[in-house]
Amino acid sequence: MYFFLALNSLAFIIILLQLINIQLLQGRDFAERSRMNMENNIPIPAARGELYDRNFELGKKNMVVVSNRPSFNVTTVPASFRDNKKMQETVRLVSRLLKVNADVVLGEIKGRNPWERTVIKEDVDFDTVVTIATHHDKFPFIDWEDSSVRVYNHANMFAHVVGYIGVISKEEYAQLKNQGYRHYQRIGKNGIESQYDRTLRGRDGYVRRVVDVHNRVEGEEIGLEPQAGNNLVLTIDYGIQQAAYEAMENYQGAALVIKAQTGEVLAMVSRPDFDPNAIIARNNFDIIQMLTNDPKRPFLNRVIQSRFPPASTFKIITAIAALEDERWNPATSLFCGGTFTLRGFVDTVFFDYRAHGSLNLYWAIARSCSVYFYQLGLRIGPTVIFNYASHFGLDQRTGIDLPGEITGFIPSKRWKLRVFGQSWYDGDTVNLSIGQGFISVTPIEMANVVAGIVNNGVIYRPVLVREVRSPDNRTVLQRFTPQRQREIPISPSTLGIIREGMRLAVTSGTCSQLSRLPVPIAGKTGTAQTRSNRYEEASQHGWFIGYAPYDGPLEKAVIVVVFVEYGRGGAAAAVPVANKIFAKMIQLGYF
């Protein structure tokens, strides 16, 4: 009989121990799991910040570059379904209604935590949502949420500046999930959208819903109010951007307009381009695929992501090097007979596009006489030229507030020995002195070269954002201030000589087309030739770099860089583009 007492007591002690274990030792975990059972947090997406052009004024009708349009997302929490089969059936049914590929949706669901909300389709119209809501029996656990669609109001025109947003990728999510990013969110993929993602995105809020086992709602409350993202006022002037974009219509290449004394980018155009509105739609891999595989590479922002020989525009650097380092007298005349023969083991003949006769440095710049610069380059040697190219930052990023900027390339004797196994030849120096051969630059770097010349050696960091404003635009949270990026030790007299030469190029030189405009412009053209097929017209890339007003107040100075790939007649294509841009700026009252 005592056996009984022992058996009973033992049983009750075991039960008591298990109670202690579950309720006291693990109680907190189970309480958490119980909370997870009933709480269903539904995100309230934060409105992403808008983008305006530089002429933003509070209360006025403004040029909105990027905005949002309200819409609905159809979502589901896969784990709400008790069994997988029912979930798949329902997702297939709703996919047919929404006209999306059910296999893609199911694949996405499979790859992640079933308790997390998965978006089945975005930008669903109101009628479809009503259909789902009224057939709750057919679509159990299919939910919807308020959302918004990003609208790129000027489509292709601002494509490379603003970039676009996209669903956060698995790699990005893995990296950012601890910083408040969620897998269903969008993230800036390129341009301003990417660079200023944290400023624009705001913070999603959520509704805390208490649901029962059948997902019936017992109560809801706002767990966290969403915080809208901040708005950005760009430095871009819509008018100039439009003019530059249209001027580049038939070309492949880049155009850039920058304020010399601040670094503010007034226009940035890269052609060919794309429509960000077409890219942001969900599951549109074919469009992205098509654009990615396009041999013309429309995604490339040619202003900061393409690199070409600077050609004759580089003569300015050679000239500066000679004036500074050799105390070269600009009045010294050299003879140009149309060709230049470099004496050596085998004589090499370098050509000019015409015979210029005897001319001094001013005219050599104005008429872009290559033979003059061949001789100048040989006289000062390559190292000095490398140094000045480097002073102007041709091998460094300008630090513009855009992702993915590349640098130009300045060769060196050691580099050539390493890569080609050859020493640096005089022929290389001849090529270098007119910006051909190994050297290459990005258009934005060339804009900085002009900035250095205009600003007496000071180069500012180029920027695209003027102001960060609060969601209601009433408060300016952050105002852009010009940042001096580099100060080049060059004497003002040298820069004066260069400016004079560039002015001469407009008044009676290579870009005389610009002389008809009512503002004094200074500039320099360039025709880059690729080594393989140097005389084919279509292989010539045209450059124009310049600024206006030539002798006006510094704060008004605006730099224009135009680069046209495969332009007919090289520089002949770039100058008319610059002409249109300057004309528009005159019209807008910039000078």
Added chain:
Amino acid sequence: MFGKNELYRIDFVLVASVILVVFLGILTIYSAGFDPIDKINSGLYKKQIVWFVAGFILLIMATFLNYQFLGDYSLYIYAFLLFILTVTTIFGTPIRNTRAWLNFGIFSIQPSEFMKLGLVIVLSKYLELRERDIKHMRELVIPALLTLVPVLVILMQPDFGTAAVFIPILFTMLFVGGADVSHLVSFISIAVIAIVVPMFITYREWIGAQESNFLLNFFNDPGLIAIVAGILLLAAIVTYILHFFFVHRLYRKIYIPSSVISLGLFFSIFIQKYLKLYQKRRILVFLNPDLDPHGSGYNVIQSKIAVGAGQFLGKGYLKGSQTQLGFLPEKSSDFIFSVFAEEWGFIGAVVLLALLAAIILRGVQISFESKDKFGALLGSGIVMILFFHVLINLGMVLGIMPVTGLPLPFVSYGGSNLLMSMIAVGILINIRMRKFVY
């Protein structure tokens, strides 16, 4: 039937504990039936109150009637209940694919609940009559038959959990009745071997285990098992015959274990061969709910969450989210304790546990002090019914025992179990009241 003196001998502690536990049960059933979204109640608690009133009347009647009459009419009671049980199994209204209920329109009765009591009564009487001979193994045949017949009937309903609870009741009754412990241990061992070997094989097939060694190969080959079992059986027979001629304890030490192992192995081959795969898997899931997280495993997980989330002080009456929002299944019946533990916490759970323990230990004491063997057997049988229900139910709710669907006596919603439990308590009071009467 009894005078004023005897009235004082009613065990008021026992009665008070029972009333308190049933009261807590009704309170909890109210909470379990409450829907916080539609603000309505399923109304089960009202039915439970009616059952309680009916049960209390039966309890009083059970105390009036001398328990020794139960012994005299034990066979008739048993036969009557078995008849009802069989009729139910054949003609009963199927509820959730089980023919366990006799429907009387406004209420229904589950005869298998009362069968437990009937079995205990008949076993008590039999064991009282055979007190002297019970050491012989042949005397165990009739109790085994008395148990197995209703068990098989209940298995045909089919109600696995209820059928299973008869077995431990039989063994504890035999133990109290004085049966040879070695016999009991042998039978248990045979059953364990017969079940464990095929389950082990099925489990390994299920989880797709690949490794092999000598022992595993042996268990996977029915031919080898049969040979080994045959050799052991032969050894058992030889030593059994020898022990008639040469009286020595050694033979007994050989033939008992070898016959046990041999029979166990034979039965295991039988089970392995004739049980369908899904049947074996069902037994496996019964033994380990974690294998089926969407089925019975889900229930256990939700139950543990409910109990655990109660923590020390509980979430408060009508505020258990696991219960109110329906995450807890079978909340009025099988998992009623989880509801209580969620809302009243560790404190409440310990109080309820103490009350249940008080009822059971009081029952043990009553059977201790019984004036006759029949009373002692009857009392301990009744205590075992209650004890195993409490143990198996709480073990299930707390995730340390298989999911059987056995109710928690006095607390779970369900008329038949409550009536049976109340009658059982009535009989206990009866035994105690008459311990001084000769």
